[in-house]
Amino acid sequence: MKIFLDTASREVIKKWSVTGLIDGVTTNPSLLVKEDGEPKKVLTDICAMISGPVSFEVVEKDPDAVYKQAREIAACAPNVVVKIPCLQEYLPVIHRLSCEGIALNITLVFTALQALMMAKLGVAYISPFVGRWDDLGHEGVALLQELVTIKKHYGFSTQILAASLRSPLHWKQAALVGVDVVTIPPAVIEQGIKHPLTDKGVALFDADWKKAGRTQLL
Numbered sequence: 760m761k762i763f764l765d766t767a768s769r770e771v772i773k774k775w776s777v778t779g780l781i782d783g784v785t786t787n788p789s790l791l792v793k794e795d796g797e798p799k800k801v802l803t804d805i806c807a808m809i810s811g812p813v814s815f816e817v818v819e820k821d822p823d824a825v826y827k828q829a830r831e832i833a834a835c836a837p838n839v840v841v842k843i844p845c846l847q848e849y850l851p852v853i854h855r856l857s858c859e860g861i862a863l864n865i866t867l868v869f870t871a872l873q874a875l876m877m878a879k880l881g882v883a884y885i886s887p888f889v890g891r892w893d894d895l896g897h898e899g900v901a902l903l904q905e906l907v908t909i910k911k912h913y914g915f916s917t918q919i920l921a922a923s924l925r926s927p928l929h930w931k932q933a934a935l936v937g938v939d940v941v942t943i944p945p946a947v948i949e950q951g952i953k954h955p956l957t958d959k960g961v962a963l964f965d966a967d968w969k970k971a972g973r974t975q976l977l
Contacts (some may be wrong), residue, residue: 760934763812763920767791769804771945777807783811783866785886785922785942786867787842788818799835806836814864814884815844826852833861840864840883845873850880857881864920871905876908878915884940889933899923900932907937927951 761782764775767790775781784805794801813836827968829841831850840862843849856863857880864884865877867891875887880902888908889899906919918939924930927950933941943951 760937761811761940763814763923764843765790765942765944766946767794767801767805768945769794769801769808772805772808775945781809781811782949783840783844783940783942784809785814785920787816787866787902802832802835802839806838809838811838812840812862812883813838814840814866814885816866818843822848822852825849826853827856829861829863830919831855842866842886845877845885850876853882854880866922869902871902871909873911874906874919878910878913878917878952882917884918884920886920886922886942888923889921889929890925892923900936901930903933903938904936911914937974 762780763783763785764772764781765785766772767786772784776962789953791798791801802813802815807897815832817824817825817828825843829843832841833839841856842864843853845865853863863882864886865882866886868874868877868885869885874887877885884938889903892899892902905919905949907969910917910919920940920942921933921938922942923944924933924941927947930941930943930947930951
């Protein structure tokens, strides 16, 4: 499984990039507006920090403007992936960009048929939103399972990028069904690595070591 970091914070990306865990980064307009500096500078900075894919979303609405902006985003760095919402009016744009070899991440996917159509267009990634689907009373993990099954049936090259993962449980569920990629907020990664029994065990070992009067290991 590939792990992408879901943030536009260059400080946070720098912190996690040295761990060896992070394979890429995803951003969105909501994350981007929290950062200082021009969006293009933020994008190029992140792309220089991370060798893996960096998703950056279009904000234009008109299909022709979306196409133009997508190409401008793609030209910013070789590891940029252009995010486009899964909307009917963008189908010709998505098809055209995909045929031109531009890596696309189709975002805000909520159904298996949306995912199927995007995979048929040959996009690099589809991003099903697990947490938001849960919010509507559905099972986000069931959606992931449907997507994994469809991908296996037809051999699509499109990678399933599970998004809107709000807890370590969501992350574990995504891993168990076999998605290709997860994008994780920094707080959830921290929750995933921490465990009270680990902390308790470390404290116990440390106490026993000090109680024995030991000062050196080697």
